[in-house]
Amino acid sequence: MPGMPIFQDTPSQLKGQIYVLNSTTSAVEPLKVDTTGNLNVAGTVGLATGAEVGLTTGTTVGLDAGTTVGLAAGTEEIGTVGLATGTTVGLTAGTEEIGTVGLATGTTVGLAAGTEEIGTVGLATGTTVGLAAGTEEIGTVGLATGTTVGLAAGTEEIGTVGLAAGTEEIGTVGLATGTTVGLAEGTNIIGSVRNDLVFTSADSFGGATILTPKSIGATSTVNSDTKDISKETSYNWFIKNNGTAANQNISLKVYLSANQTDWVEDTGTSITVAFGTSKMITVNNFLQYTRFVITGGVAETTVVSCYQSQH
Structure with a gap:
């Protein structure tokens, strides 16, 4: 209108100021934007217990180097986590499990002192599993077919494999056709195999019980x-002459045979078994079969x- 002053004759240069209430200080403050004109919302976002964050499919959440991801006490699992080589995952006290962890080939999994087990871990061929000093066991380790478990040079043993009280066996170890089990150079034995000797005792004349009396005419x-x-x-x-007088003395010879038909004397020497005495007789030479022959004395x-x- 005529006579009114003009304060801004370029509408595109017109600017405004927006004020908001600061929820912390209760003061009214101007709302600020960054250099690109976007609202400045950088900082820390705190979620209340039980709050959920929903990500659309394909969204990537990246952690800065050195960031620690932990489970709160009582949390059961994270889910499935792919870890880059060298990443450290720690469980807060009271946490039961991480869940399923896929390890890249060459990753080292170690148990802290006093830890009992990781659980069930599937290891790729070539993975090294080490136990920290004082750790008792990893738990159950399943090895893929063709995996080699070896001892480092100079190592004497893997450890002690023990069976719980009442357990009869470790199980069945099956080797694929063509598998070679060898001893390292300088090793003398795999272990020790022991079994009881087989002992035989029988009456010399076919009696139902040993030492059945046999009459010698x-x-x-x-x-x-x-x-x-x-x-x-x-x-x-073993032989004993039950006679009571010198006219009951007997003699015997030991014979050998290759076919139980043709017999030869073992030494050709006659052995005397006097009345009331006992003797032990053995063989000096070897053929498959043996026996002895008694010759009676003057009296029966x-x-x-x-x-x-035994063998």
């Missing part, structure tokens, strides 16, 4: 049972005898 000849000694490491006969007598062996 005057000047008669009596053969003992034939024994196969091919697998025995030690064997002998009885003897008891048994064959004993």
Whole structure:
């Protein structure tokens, strides 16, 4: 209108000021923007317990180098986390588990002193798992087919594998066809295999029980049972003449055979077993089968005898 002064004749240069209430100080302050004209909302965003943050598919949340992500006491799991080599993940006291953790090849997983187990961990071929001093066990480790578990040079053993009270076996270890189990150079044994010796005791004349009396007539000849000694490491006969007078003395010889038909004397020397005495008889030479032959004295007598062996 005529006569009114003009304060701004360029509308694009017209500026305004917006004031807001500061919720902390209750003061009225001007609202500020950054150099690009955007509202300045940088800083710390605190979420109340139980609050949820929803991200759209494809949104990336990045952490600055050195940032620590921890679970509050009582939290059960984060979920699935992919960690870059060298990343450290720590659980707050009271936390039960991280969840499923995928480790890159070459990542080292260590247990803090006093920790009992990680849980179940699937390791890629070539991964190294080390226990901190004082740690008892990792837990259950499943190895992929073809994984090699080796001892570093100079290491004597992996450790002690123990069975809980009442457990009968560790399980079944199956080796694929063509697998080679070898001893390192300079190693003498894998372990120690021990078993009890097999012991045999039988009556020399086929009695139902050992040391069954056998009658030896005057000047008669009596053969003992034939024994196969091919697998025995030690064997002998025990024999006792139950006679009470010198005319009941007996003699015997030991014989060997390759086929139980053709017999040869072991030494050719006759062995005397006087009345009321006992002797132990063994073999000097070797063929598969053996027996002894008794020749009676002037008067009839009885003897008891048994064959004993072990292997």
